[in-house]
Amino acid sequence: QNRNGPCPLLAIVNVLSLRGSIELHADMRLTSEAHLIDLLTEYLFTTHAADLQLQRAANASIAPFAKTASVCSAAAPNASPDQNPSSRSIDVAEKDDARELRALTLQHALAECVALLPTLRDGADVNVRFNAIDSFEATRVIQCFDLFRIRLLHGWLVDPEFGAMYAAVSNTSFNQLTDALVKSEENASSALALSKSNASSALVKLDNNA
Numbered sequence: 001q002n003r004n005g006p007c008p009l010l011a012i013v014n015v016l017s018l019r020g021s022i023e024l025h026a027d028m029r030l031t032s033e034a035h036l037i038d039l040l041t042e043y044l045f046t047t048h049a050a051d052l053q054l055q056r057a058a059n060a061s062i063a064p065f066a067k068t069a070s071v072c073s074a075a076a077p078n079a080s081p082d083q084n085p086s087s088r089s090i091d092v093a094e095k096d097d098a099r100e101l102r103a104l105t106l107q108h109a110l111a112e113c114v115a116l117l118p119t120l121r122d123g124a125d126v127n128v129r130f131n132a133i134d135s136f137e138a139t140r141v142i143q144c145f146d147l148f149r150i151r152l153l154h155g156w157l158v159d160p161e162f163g164a165m166y167a168a169v170s171n172t173s174f175n176q177l178t179d180a181l182v183k184s185e186e187n188a189s190s191a192l193a194l195s196k197s198n199a200s201s202a203l204v205k206l207d208n209n210a
Helices: 007-019 033-075 086-122 140-147 163-169 174-209
Strands: none
Touching: 007 033, 007 086, 033 086, 086 140
16 A cells, blocks of 8 residues: 555455445456456446436437427417427426436546546545545545445544644645645745844844954
8 A cells, every 4th residue: 555556446346346236256366457447347337327328318208399399389489488388498408408418427427437447556646625534625536436336435534622723624635734734834944044044144243343
């Protein structure tokens, strides 16, 4: 783990294996990274295939109604909003577009996750937030765990009994806190350098006066 090994990849495989979602043969003593990635990719698309099919099926079933409503609207252009099917046509079209967008978004997320899987052999970069055990900055890695329906947790919490520290840290992330510490050290170094410079100037003046 100190060398950024494949812990995230193995964690996903272990969770899905314990759930019975993927199967590793009992007589298999060794396996390859490529085999594990193939298993995970197959699981992803099998698990989310139903969601994609439902979106497409809904769009296909609504399309004829939307076309009929549009024709009716053209036939009765002077009808009131309650009588004119055009308002329903717009609603149907908006819902159709929303479903299509959700399907495309899911497809894109799945493709990103599959592309990310090989990189998990070298660890994963996550940015924890200190206010909850499941609080992370939204990244492709976190999205990938979500697609596998795995809840990622951490133990980087501050005890509320440490009032001042809790108030200062609880609403920040690891990266934000690291940046704050670096800036604090830089400011301290600058202040120290300025203090030394002022002291040297004072000594020079004393020597000149002497």
